[in-house]
Amino acid sequence: MNYVTEVYNNLAEKYAYEPEFLQACKEVLESIKPCVDANLDLYRKNKILERITTPDRIITFRVPWVNDNGEAMVNMGYRVQWSNAIGPYKGGLRLHPSVNQSILKFLGFEQTFKNSLTGLPMGGGKGGSDFDPKGKSDREIMAFCQSFITELYKYIGPNEDVPAGDIGVGAREIGYMYGWYKKITGDFSGVLTGKGLTYGGSLVRTEATGYGLLYICDELLKSHGMSLKDKVVVISGAGNVAIYACEKAMALGAKVVSVSDSNGYIYDKDGIDLKLLKEIKEVRRARLTEYQKARPTSVYKEGKGVFKLKCDIALPCATQNELDLDDAIALVNNGCIAVCEGANMPTTLEATKYLQQHNVLFIPGKAANAGGVATSGLEMSQNSLRLSWTFNEVDEKLKNIMINIYKNIEATCKKYNLGNDYVAGANICGFEKVVNAMLAQGVC
Numbered sequence: 001m002n003y004v005t006e007v008y009n010n011l012a013e014k015y016a017y018e019p020e021f022l023q024a025c026k027e028v029l030e031s032i033k034p035c036v037d038a039n040l041d042l043y044r045k046n047k048i049l050e051r052i053t054t055p056d057r058i059i060t061f062r063v064p065w066v067n068d069n070g071e072a073m074v075n076m077g078y079r080v081q082w083s084n085a086i087g088p089y090k091g092g093l094r095l096h097p098s099v100n101q102s103i104l105k106f107l108g109f110e111q112t113f114k115n116s117l118t119g120l121p122m123g124g125g126k127g128g129s130d131f132d133p134k135g136k137s138d139r140e141i142m143a144f145c146q147s148f149i150t151e152l153y154k155y156i157g158p159n160e161d162v163p164a165g166d167i168g169v170g171a172r173e174i175g176y177m178y179g180w181y182k183k184i185t186g187d188f189s190g191v192l193t194g195k196g197l198t199y200g201g202s203l204v205r206t207e208a209t210g211y212g213l214l215y216i217c218d219e220l221l222k223s224h225g226m227s228l229k230d231k232v233v234v235i236s237g238a239g240n241v242a243i244y245a246c247e248k249a250m251a252l253g254a255k256v257v258s259v260s261d262s263n264g265y266i267y268d269k270d271g272i273d274l275k276l277l278k279e280i281k282e283v284r285r286a287r288l289t290e291y292q293k294a295r296p297t298s299v300y301k302e303g304k305g306v307f308k309l310k311c312d313i314a315l316p317c318a319t320q321n322e323l324d325l326d327d328a329i330a331l332v333n334n335g336c337i338a339v340c341e342g343a344n345m346p347t348t349l350e351a352t353k354y355l356q357q358h359n360v361l362f363i364p365g366k367a368a369n370a371g372g373v374a375t376s377g378l379e380m381s382q383n384s385l386r387l388s389w390t391f392n393e394v395d396e397k398l399k400n401i402m403i404n405i406y407k408n409i410e411a412t413c414k415k416y417n418l419g420n421d422y423v424a425g426a427n428i429c430g431f432e433k434v435v436n437a438m439l440a441q442g443v444c
């Protein structure tokens with residue numbers, strides 16, 4: 001039996017109750033096979049696949065807090081410290097009732113390769129709690145965050161583990177966690193990223209994922225002799241990633257004709273009015289029906305449909321598994337040239353395969369949305385230097401990081417004769433750097 005299958009089968013037996021983790025292992029292990037085969041004896045002898053699919057440690061703890069009725073509540077807290085082979089553990093904290101060990105293991109494992117791709121010295125980790133922030137008062141959120149950090153503070157630090165936000169953890173939660181960490185330890189350091197601009201946060205973090213997506217898309221097109229100029233782009237989502245993807249796409253000369261939310265989508269043949277979109281989503285926090293009311297030449301439709309629109313480029317920026325096989329078929333029939341994933345895992349496996357088989361250039365989220373964590377890495381650098389870089393300085397660094405990610409993936413595709421399979425290219429590229437560091441550091 002080949003090494004990859006042998007390791008996967010052992011994992012499947014051992015962790016049968018962790019479906020998300022197994023799915024991530026299967027996808028990564030299968031796609032890195034050319035690299036594993038090329039280094040078979042070395043990797044087998046050093047048990048590289050067994051080690052890289054096992055986290056350094058998983059910390060689980062009780063999070064007790066008191067609700068507004070004076071009643072004690074209890075949640076589970078987790079931090080999965082996957083690998084610090086190339087830098088301190090780095091990855092978000094997720095607060096959502098669905099959070100469990102399998103999901104955090106899947107995310108920590110994936111984060112290790114995404115962080116490696118950025119070229120910055122960041123290891124991989126992920127954490128969170130099954131606490132549901134929806135409907136909680138501000139005081140309850142603060143009580144939870146303080147209790148969570150009361151336990152987690154023992155395991156994190158600017159050179160050990162630097163958590164950030166994720167689902168349910170935004171600027172408010174990071175603020176409460178940072179404040180409590182500082183209260184307990186007396187230490188003002190870059191122990192969390194996503195901080196407010198007045199206490200160590202970085203400019204461009206808000207724009208980073210959307211901007212980064214367009215920087216890598218632009219580089220992809222350039223390397224295939226094309227550009228974004230006058231291209232018709234469809235974007236799904238109307239949140240943080242979608243809005244700033246829209247802004248940068250327009251700045252690079254493309255016409256964005258759609259955005260969506262979980263109720264429906266807008267088709268604006270004249271190009272999305274970004275100022276109006278920001279006003280509706282960032283200021284009024286309203287639904288997209290308001291966009292159509294303010295701009296009667298646009299069309300609003302309930303439900304899904306963005307990827308059925310005619311376009312040159314599709315940027316899924318909303319949520320997981322939103323672009324399915326039917327969408328992929330429509331994109332191919334409509335002459336789409338490229339799909340770059342702004343969201344995490346927005347394209348189903350069948351859709352990805354179909355797009356690749358029909359020569360649609362496809363950049364996976366692990367590479368395409370790495371601009372967010374890369375800018376968090378830049379926040380860590382600024383904190384260590386006790387400096388704040390200007391917007392342009394951070395933006396220029398972000399752009400270079402995204403261009404380098406593309407170039408490294410392309411070089412990996414060439415090295416292993418993968419053609420334009422940028423999914424395998426990204427996985428192998430992220431994997432190789434971590435493995436080389438592991439080999440250099442001995443069995444530890």
Ligand code: NDP
Binds near residue numbers: 237261344
């Ligand atoms: P937001 O919450 O700001 O926006 C998400 C958008 O997607 C909203 O418009 C939301 O609509 C829409 N959406 C959510 N669920 C669905 C659904 N089931 N069907 C259709 N639309 C839906 O999130 P972000 O923009 O920050 O994140 C988007 C994706 O990008 C996520 O997968 C996230 O993990 C990923 N990502 C984000 C990064 C970041 O820096 N923000 C970094 C890397 C990845 P509604 O308002 O109706 O819910």
